[in-house]
Amino acid sequence: MKQNLKIYNTLARRKEDFEPIKPPHVGMYVCGPTVYGDAHLGHARPAITFDLVFRYLQYIGYKVRYVRNITDVGHLVDDADAGEDKIGKKARLEQLEPMEIVQYYTNRYHNDMDKLNVLRPSIEPHASGHIIEQIEMAKKIMENGYAYEKNGSVYFDVSKYDESNDYGVLSGRKVDEMLSATRELEGQEEKNNPADFALWKKASTEHIMRWPSPWSDGFPGWHIECSVMGAKYLGEQFDIHGGGMDLLFPHHESEIAQSVAANGKQPVKYWMHNNMITLNGQKMGKSLGNAVSLEDFFEGSQKLIEKPYSPMTIRFFILQAHYRSTLDFSNEALQAAEKGIKRLFQAMETLDKLPASDKSTVNIEELRGKCFETMNDDFNSPGLIAQLFDGVKIINSVKEKKESLTESDITELKSTYNDFVFDVLGLKQEETKDDNKLVEDLMQTILGIRQNARTNKDYATSDLIRDNLAKIHIQIKDTKDGAEWSFLD
């Protein structure tokens, strides 16, 4: 089952052969959500991207430990609220305990991700549960001479680090250029240097979330949780670190610097970054005020959303673009995805009932091989989907007796679709409303009456039945094998 997988490594800026440090084990760390609000489309993209990676690595035989953190400490609301903790602020607004907010939004995040059929990670550590480790790492960095204390806060000394290491190895930035380009900002005066970043931050009096440390009552800096939890659960060096492209700098760059400063090793072999989802060409983000929550998509309850889109439509839509490309949202594109996934599933139902022949006129082995080949090329899910649609044509042609397949080829085709559609892409058939037995029996009665009318060429009656059913969103389809019906959305 050994596959020749290639991964685009941001560190190298090219695709590289994937060779885990300790096969068959793979360690993967992905930056998770900050739980102070509902998940929007922008959260779905990294979750689904790395779910695909997680699924495919397992499918081709690796044993993967997937760590995705929950960020629940020490993050500021915006410039206007400088010094205030995001979660702390919301807590006071709503008169709730900070950890209550964390729990509430964590539950909602899980719920949304479950709907999207995103597998839960192997370990989901909370930043707030690793305060001690974060303090220890900050101490270690200080001992190694790469950090300094100022008024109860601890800062990473970027220029010192850059003397013997490369701060910019990931993002391609140069420290001197950054220094000259940095603007005047508030709260910088404590730092020796504007490029320095906090490892520990002293809490102001109104700051709710705080922990004791050797330096002050405060909270950890904004990059150190990932360095700490990655090393704790995956080791000081592990295989894959993922996250959105927006995290590349300064978050991931700083993570590397912290880990190297503390442990003297490059922490990660392959850095993977998914691109953003845009709305009218602009990044979707809470801070931009154009974020549409996943709930809004599922319910259709937002002015930009013309109709409800099911979780699987969203998932399929995201998988139809390569993870490193930007993906522009629109109702038209989403509706195209909705029809596309329906066509795929319909073909899979046809596949289940396909008649076998003595010989095959189509090469199924080749199709299966192409599916692997495409996925091995940096998880090219849109390419895989295109292969599967080529297969849809084959399936339909066999049904129409234009092509034929042997029993064993049909079995192989079925397992190919099951494996790639369900296990790798993580798509699933959604519950339909038409599984109610009473409704089904009533509909059969109605369709029976309509069929009688049609046999008697009483088209006025048959069309009346069809039109009235259409008014209550039930669609009649007259096929060769009799009438079928389904609910319209």
Next chain:
RNA sequence: GGUACCGUAGCCAAGUGGUUAGGCGGUGGUCUGCAAAACCAUAGACAGCGGUUCGAAUCCGCUCGGUACCUCCA
């Protein structure tokens, strides 16, 4: 301004030196009492200008346009 990435048909989106990507929509057809649905077939493209090459959407340069990051937001 700096760093990185990107501009592919009406829309979404792969590919990346020479053979139809794919989906939606369009058009034509099959089926049907009619329709719808489904299925089959099909047209239409590589931002612009130069260069390299037998050959470029694909490589190089420039121009134009777009996005992200450069913030004690994670």
